[in-house]
Each structure stands twice: as C-alpha cells, then as structure tokens.
Amino acid sequence: GPPAAIQNKFVRATFDPATGLLDSLTNLETQQTIRLTQNFYWYNASDGKSSISDQASGAYIFRPNSSSPFIISCTAETESIQLQEVRQQFGPWVSQVIRLHSNSKALEMEWTVGPVPIADGLGKEVITRLDSSIASSGVFYTDSNGREVLRRKKDFRPTWDLRQTEPVAGNYYPINSRAYIKDDKDQLTVVTDRSQGGSSIHDGSLEIMLHRRLLHDDWRGVGEPLNEMSGVFPLGLVVRGRLLLSLTPPALAADAHRPLAQENVLQPLLSFTEGGPPPGS
C-alpha cells in the first residue's frame, strides 16, 4: 500500500491507504491543513447527436455530453520509491508521480495521460480534479497571459446578465500559469507548466483539462477531428506535464505563486558535454 505521507521541511501530503489517492495537504510553516483529494476524470465529448443542438465538441469547442465527468479509477495502485515520491497508476493510460523536492514549498504532480482510448467510439476530454475542504463559494481565480489574476464566478459575467447554456463549458477559462481557490484561511494555488483550460465546477474544487481526443470536427473551418497521432504515438499522443500545488493563507499566497510561476517559465537550461571540463576552463 501507499505510504501514509510524504514530507519535507515545508510540506506534508497524506494518502488514503485504502484508495492510494491524495488525502490531505499541510503547510508545515503556517500549520494549516486542508482535506484534499485528487483524481482523473473524463468528459464524454458531444458527438453532435442531440436534440438541443447538433454542435459537436472539437478542436475549438468544448461541449461535454453531460455535466458529470466519468472517473477513470476510484483507486490508484501506488508504489513508494522514496519518502518524497509516490507513483500512482490509475489505469493503462493515466499515471502520476507526486513528489516533494527537498527544498520546495510546492507539491509536484507529474501527470502522464494517453493514448486516450477511443475504441468505444467516445471522444474524451481528460481532467485532473482537486477536491478540497476550502469554502470557495463559487469563486475562483485565473491569470491572464501569466500576469494579473482575474476573479471568476461560476455562471456569472461581470458585464451582462448571463443566460448559461453550458454548465461546464461555459465556466471554463484559460489558465496560462496559475489558478486558485480560497476562503478566509486557506488558498490552494495550482501553477501549470503550459496553458490549459480550467474551472471550479463545485465549491472547493479546481479542475484542469490535460488532454483531449475527439472524433468529430466542430465546424469552425479546420475540417478535422482533434485526434493526435504520429509515428512515435501510433495509438494516440501521450502527454506528460506537471502541476505545482501551494497551500498558504490567502495573504501569503502571492509571495509563493509568483516565484513558482516565474521559475517554471524561466527554467534553468541544461547543456551537456562529453568528457572533462571544456578547454580553457
């Protein structure tokens, strides 16, 4: 079974021994803990065969067939490599490594998704979803092009009286570097390594779309379904990426997520050379 927890001097993450899923997150400096579970789900992409509209989900348009995503696995097979790394297998095409680097204040979640199976004839839009004890009251926050952060409210528009037609898709916003939810005590911030779509569909919940594989075109001109394959990935593209989680009081959150996001964009560039030191050094 999984370890009860992984921990460094800043962060402690506990796991549910019955499921292998993340269970709680603690900031050891501020002595705050939230209940936090994480899992992978997929939305069943609309194929356009619906009485309301014949719009299919596609490269441009996200149109889930139902507002409830399907869970990929209720449990994860876990393998503990060291105290700081837990490897989770959710199924043949979804796995994740949760890590604590010794000097990091953030919990790293390295996800690997694909090849997304389509033999059942269903297009799939895969999300990771964090469900926490934070009382976020329908509000979440997303960055704009990696700079200022805007407040988003579920089923709400600041500039007009919204008539919501898509309870999930109509609440997705672009995330370029970060998204967060908060209440009076706790702020959970997720820093991404690439631009993704995301939302908070339920209070305390934050979801990020990781990968999409679709069987229909959505009629905006591109004329092909978003079905990525190649010689390297003949069964469908496999994608790997990282999310960084930070738990702090709201007042301290910016001091944590700003450097995290900058370090993510302006990463050290490694270069290698064979043999000894270069001449002249």
Added chain:
Amino acid sequence: DTSSCGYKSCHATVPNMLNVHLVPHTHDDVGWLKTVDQYFYGGRNDIQHAGVQYILDSVVGQLLQNPERRFIYVETAFFYRWWKNQPPSMQKAVRQLVDQGRLEFVNGGWCMSDEATTHYSAVIDQMTLGLRFLNDTFGPCGRPRVAWHIDPFGHAREHASMFAQMGYDGFFFGRLDYQDRTNRIRTLEQELLWRASESLEPPYADLFTGILPNGYNPPKGFCWDQSCDDAPIMDDPDLEDYNVDDVVQRFAAAANSQAMAYKTKHIIMTMGSDFQYENANLWYKNLDKLIRYVNTRQANGSQ
C-alpha cells in the same frame, strides 16, 4: 515627423453626416489549414485558395493607381517574406505609399496572436519582432496606431494592457460572446475605454476598444473579392443589368442600420476577409465606384 503619414494622412470627413469608413483589408493567418510558406507562395491551393505574395503584389499595384485608395496590412511575418524579395524600385514605391499613409500597418506584430494560450513574454517577443522590422524599414510612418485582433477567440485583459503600454491608441476586434454582443448593440456599448490593469495608474493601461460590426467581413451584398459572388457595380446605362441605384440604396440601408448600433457619426466597414485581395482590382474598382455614387447622392441631400 514631417511626413504625411499617420493621423495626418486621414481622409477628410463630413460633419453632421454619417461617415462610413471603408477599410480594405486581408486576414492572412500565419499558418492554419496550410503552412505559413504554403500560404505565402499560394502552394497547395487544393486545400485552401490563398497566396499572400500575390495579394501584396496586387494591392501595391492598385494603390499606386489611385492616391485616394487605402489598405491596411497586419501580419509582418508575411510582409517580411514579400519585402525581402522585392527589387529596390518596388521597395521605393512601397516606402512612398507608407510615407503618404496609403499603405498603413496595423497591429504590426509578426502575427495576430492568440489571447487565451499565450504567455505575455512571448507576445512581447513576437510584437517586438514585427514592430522592429517595420521601424527599421519604414521609420515612424511604419508604426501602427491601432491593434487589430479581428479573429482571436476571445480577448484577455492582459493583451489590452500590453497594447496600451506599447503605445497603441486603439484596439479593434471581431469575436465576443453572442449574448454580450446583443446586449452591447442594445446599449450602444460596442465602443468603450478598456481599463486593462488593476495595478497600473490610469491612463497607462487604458485602451480605446472598438467591436467591429460584422466580425471582420463586409456587409452582406458588398463583397467584391474574386472569392465572392456579389454583383459588381454595373454603371453603364447602355448595358444590361444597370444597378447603381439599387447598390446605393442597399448601401445606405446597410450603413444606416449599422449606425444605429454605434454612438457617433462614424462607422467602420471591414471590406475584406480571409486571404482576400489576391486580385485587388476587383475590390478597388467597385469600391471607387461605390464611393463616387454614394457621395454624389449624399451631395444631393441624403445623409
């Protein structure tokens, strides 16, 4: 700046009358259904008929024929490819068009960037690349005054902030939520001052923003590109199908209808679309006639 470009090159307008600003343009995606170089050369026209080298050849030729004609160009990635293959005589002629404000660059970045998935540092890099080329090549007259994001799928506040900080005076776009548009048409709020930062002191991130009337396409019935089928202006009474009165009447109706959704006596019509003006003569020949016949009627009392 002693030249006649920029705001000094604007056509005269008529006070107390509705002024329709016809803006000939071509929307040239820097890669979409074809690659950037296929689009430039006009390769693989079986996928999509589009050849930007011919568009620029053709537009420049048409601008040189009539000093009243105007054209805006957007994507420096294409313009750069074309420019470096022109002989000095053509470069000199184009410089003159730019100096006189007849060919005007808008946006001016290497491309028209997406606003949802782009990182601000990458946006600044690509804008700098395009604007640096324009500045090195044309000097102050090559400097765009407005940002032009007619096609991106939604708009990010940070983009407006960046454009304001780059010194743009205005920003025009075509895509917004359909409910938002309906509401803005009703409340005459399709033009606004976008305050794009919560941290910068006004007016450093304030940007005049205009929502275009018809996406970025011409009004229905007035597309004279080779890719359209609208009737040309047939103005010789000796020939069949004379239609000047019909065209002028339809144009006045389109203009008046559009003006009801905007606050001032000035409206814009985007006369172009995806990869149009490959044979610019079709557009300009009919636009010249349209301007002449509509203004004649205006001089005779119609507003």
